Amino acid sequence: MAPSLTFQPVLERIAEEMEQRPGRGRAADYIPALAALDPHRFGMAVAELDGTVYGVGEWRQPFSAQSITKVFTLALGLAREGDELWEHVGREPSGNPFNSLVQLEYENGIPRNPFINAGALVVTDRLHSRTDDAAGTLLDFLRAESGNPELDFDQEVAASETAHGDRNAALGHFMASYGNIGNPVPVLLDQYFRQCSIEASCADLALATGFLARHGIRADGTRLLTRSQAKQINAVMLTCGTYDAAGDFAYRVGLPGKSGVGGGIIAVVPGRCTLCVWSPGLDERGNSVAGVAALDRFTTLTGLSVF
Ligand code: GLN
Numbered sequence: 144m145a146p147s148l149t150f151q152p153v154l155e156r157i158a159e160e161m162e163q164r165p166g167r168g169r170a171a172d173y174i175p176a177l178a179a180l181d182p183h184r185f186g187m188a189v190a191e192l193d194g195t196v197y198g199v200g201e202w203r204q205p206f207s208a209q210s211i212t213k214v215f216t217l218a219l220g221l222a223r224e225g226d227e228l229w230e231h232v233g234r235e236p237s238g239n240p241f242n243s244l245v246q247l248e249y250e251n252g253i254p255r256n257p258f259i260n261a262g263a264l265v266v267t268d269r270l271h272s273r274t275d276d277a278a279g280t281l282l283d284f285l286r287a288e289s290g291n292p293e294l295d296f297d298q299e300v301a302a303s304e305t306a307h308g309d310r311n312a313a314l315g316h317f318m319a320s321y322g323n324i325g326n327p328v329p330v331l332l333d334q335y336f337r338q339c340s341i342e343a344s345c346a347d348l349a350l351a352t353g354f355l356a357r358h359g360i361r362a363d364g365t366r367l368l369t370r371s372q373a374k375q376i377n378a379v380m381l382t383c384g385t386y387d388a389a390g391d392f393a394y395r396v397g398l399p400g401k402s403g404v405g406g407g408i409i410a411v412v413p414g415r416c417t418l419c420v421w422s423p424g425l426d427e428r429g430n431s432v433a434g435v436a437a438l439d440r441f442t443t444l445t446g447l448s449v450f
Contacts, residue, residue, distance in 0.1 A: 149445075150189045150416075154199040157440045161185050161422070161433050168424030168432035171404040176303035177207055180406070182424025187437055188345035190417050192357055194290070196346050205342040206421050207300050209403030210241065212338050213263040214384075215281055215351065218376055220270045222367050228269060231323055232262045234379050241386045241404075241429055242310050244317065252321025256383040258401060261314045265323060267335050272325050278337040288354065288362050289347035301340035308332060339403075348409050348419040355380075355399070355411045377411055381449070385435075388428045395439040397448030408434040412447045 167182040186201035220228055237255040239245060246255055254261035271277035278296070286294045304311075315328040315335075324331060343351070354361050355377055359368035368376070380399035385392040385408075392400055398418075400410040406423035408431055418441065422433035442448040 150197040151199075153441065153444050154187055154189065154197055156444065157187065157437050158185060158199040160440060161437055164433065164436065166432065167422065168426050170406065170423040171425055171429070173307060174300065174303050174404065175307065176297075176300045177405060177423070180423035182422065182432075184406075185420075185422045185433055185437075186345045187420040188349040188418065190346070190349035190353055192353065192414075192416065194350060194353070194362060196349060198346055201421065202345040204421070205344050205347075206407055206423070207297060207339070207403070207405030208341045208343050208348065208407060209339045209405040210258065210260075210263070211348060211401050211403040211405075211407050211409050212281060212341055213258050213266070214355075214376065214380065214401045214409065215284060216263065216266050216270055216277065216338060217257045217379075218354070218368060218372075219280060219284060220266045220273075221372050221376070223273050224269060228266070231269065232257050232265045234375075234383070236382050236389050238387050242314070244310075244314060247314070247317055247321075252318045252323040254318070256379060258379065258383045259386065260311055261318060264311065264315050264331060264335055265318065267338060268324050268326050268331050271331065271334050277334045281338055282341060285341065285343060285347070285351050288351040289343065290350065290362065291343070291347050294341065294343050294347060296337050297340045297342045300342075301336045304336040304339060305332070308336065311335065345407070345419040345421050348407060349417045352409045352411060352417040352419065356413055356415060356417045358413065373413075377413060380411065385430050386428055388426070388430055392430070392435060395435065397442050397450045398438065399449070400438065402430045402434070404429050406431045406434065408438060410438055413449065415447060
């Protein structure tokens with residue numbers, strides 16, 4: 144398709160189609176601060192490599208980024224630590240829910256991948272050891288890449304997750320028992336919940352994901368990752384970014400993607416553009432129902448996919 148101008152009509156067509164869809168799933172209810180969201184809300188943005196953004200619906204509405212942030216902490220961790228990081232977290236799809244404990248015992252406290260909660264806890268722990276403030280480092284990065292200095296933590300969501308954080312606490316303590324967590328678990332959990340609580344819009348997150356479409360180059364033209372590291376993160380997003388639905392996501396959408404229980408999904412068309420879609424109604428695996436459907440339609444209508 145011809146560049147840029149054609150994205151806006153595609154987005155508008157998708158938004159119209161999404162309005163006609165019946166069932167939309169349910170907002171995440173295990174984090175009470177998110178449970179009240181109307182599952183029918185919808186926004187979508189596409190950012191080109193030069194920072195031009197197109198959007199539709201509530202594309203400027205901030206929402207809880209949640210597990211989408213796992214992509215950025217992985218990038219920041221990999222940039223600082225290099226391949227040694229992979230000795231502490233794997234890169235295989237888990238085939239299990241995002242907050243599952245089961246594989247850890249068989250695999251000596253090494254989580255399957257950085258995008259399930261266990262793996263993200265390890266990545267945040269290691270980033271925290273190197274920066275003294277993993278969540279702050281992440282927030283600074285997101286502000287810089289999105290060009291939006293207003294981005295911030297949502298204290299209410301962070302407090303809600305802390306109050307209902309038994310599962311993540313269990314993951315942290317269990318991995319600590321294998322020596323795979325370096326910081327005190329309560330310190331790590333505080334970092335992790337603040338990380339998850341960051342509020343950003345589709346426009347912000349599509350822009351912040353740009354370095355993955357630019358093969359590792361940040362918005363200001365400096366390099367964060369090697370070309371190969373950017374490829375690695377895109378590959379892990381494709382295979383693990385939507386948990387135990389990653390196969391179905393790859394089949395339907397055909398792009399590296401990462402979801403969060405706030406209802407957002409980011410996706411990358413390497414060398415071309417990045418996307419972020421938001422709709423709070425989730426399926427039983429924790430992925431936005433309308434979000435996956437919208438990305439499915441985007442790649443179908445534009446022919447842009449990695450395949
Ligand atoms: N903060 C959420 C949790 O740890 C993130 C999960 C997600 O978005 N899938 O449970």
